[in-house]
Amino acid sequence: MHSDMLQAAAASLPAAQAGDAAEGATVLIGYGAADELTRFAADPRWTVHVPGHPAEVRDAVRRAVECGVRTYVHLSGEANAEPRGLREGFELVREGLDGVVLAVGATLDPVLRATAGLDLAVLYAATVRPFDEVALRTAVLAADHADVILVEPGLSGLSAQQVARTLIHVPHRLLALGRADSLDEAVLARAVRDFLR
Numbered sequence: 001m002h003s004d005m006l007q008a009a010a011a012s013l014p015a016a017q018a019g020d021a022a023e024g025a026t027v028l029i030g031y032g033a034a035d036e037l038t039r040f041a042a043d044p045r046w047t048v049h050v051p052g053h054p055a056e057v058r059d060a061v062r063r064a065v066e067c068g069v070r071t072y073v074h075l076s077g078e079a080n081a082e083p084r085g086l087r088e089g090f091e092l093v094r095e096g097l098d099g100v101v102l103a104v105g106a107t108l109d110p111v112l113r114a115t116a117g118l119d120l121a122v123l124y125a126a127t128v129r130p131f132d133e134v135a136l137r138t139a140v141l142a143a144d145h146a147d148v149i150l151v152e153p154g155l156s157g158l159s160a161q162q163v164a165r166t167l168i169h170v171p172h173r174l175l176a177l178g179r180a181d182s183l184d185e186a187v188l189a190r191a192v193r194d195f196l197r
Contacts, residue, residue, distance in 0.1 A: 005031075005075045008054035012061035025068040027061055031075045034179060037154040040072035041129055047071045048129035050105035050153060055083035056126050076153045078106040085126025090135035096121040098196060099147030100139045104128055104159070107151045114189040118196070120149075128152075131162040137170070146172035149192055153179055 009029050030036040040046045047069050049060035057075065064071035084091055090102065093112070098119040103111040108124050115122065121139045125132065140146050146167065152158050156178030163174055175195040177188065 004054045005051070005057055005077075005079055008057035009061065009073065009075060012058045025065050026070045027064045027073065028071070029061075029073045029075065032077055033074070034154045036072070037074045038158060040074075041154075041158055044129075045070055046129060047127065049073045049127050051075070051126050052080040052085065052105040052108050052124070053083040054079065056085050059083075059086050060126070074105070074154070076106045078153075080106055080109045084108065084124050088127065089132040090123040090125045090139075092121065092135070092139065093124050094120070094122040095142075097142075097144040099143055099145050099149065100136070101149040101151060101192070102136065102159075102163070104150075104152040104154075107153055110185050110188055111151050114185045115192055118192070120192075128159055128162075131159065131166070133162075133166040136163065136166050140167060140170060140172065146170050147196060148172055148174045149195065150174065150176045151188070152177070155179065 041048050049071065051057045051060050057073065060073050096119045100121045100123060101111055101115060102123045102125060104125045111122060121143055123135060123139055140148060148163055150159055150163060157176040158178060160174060160176045177191060
């Protein structure tokens with residue numbers, strides 16, 4: 001368990017007092033609740049953050065309170081070594097031509113280690129709803145192969161429908177991995193290599 005994620009959430013909440021909040025702001029925080037992540041990700045009325053570092057947790061809560069939107073912040077028991085995703089949209093972490101990996105939240109570090117030596121573009125998402133269609137489409141069209149590997153800390157395929165909608169006019173293949181697939185680096189590396197064959 002990575003208690004820094006919970007501490008960051010707890011420390012962010014006192015700053016988000018009613019006087020500072022925009023009208024209509026609702027912030028819910030869940031810890032390791034894959035079913036809740038699935039439920040909120042399926043509801044278009046909610047913004048869904050899946051931060052991969054304590055600094056991202058604080059940023060997500062602050063933005064949610066300031067913007068006055070319904071927000072679900074999903075915390076996992078793991079964290080990446082460095083904060084990323086402190087801006088809107090997906091972040092290009094590494095360029096590559098053989099396909100695109102979309103790593104969500106705390107899956108980024110294991111994804112980077114598991115795909116080291118492979119010519120894969122890696123996108124990082126700390127926010128999954130709204131889904132950054134432009135960044136994904138841009139990365140896929142820049143690659144030589146429209147192979148997409150989606151790695152999420154929740155249930156496998158949580159964002160598969162969003163990927164399919166984004167790439168509806170782009171013939172592509174998708175491998176969706178989630179928490180149930182045991183995101184051990186060796187297992188992840190094997191799954192990626194098998195998919196790319």
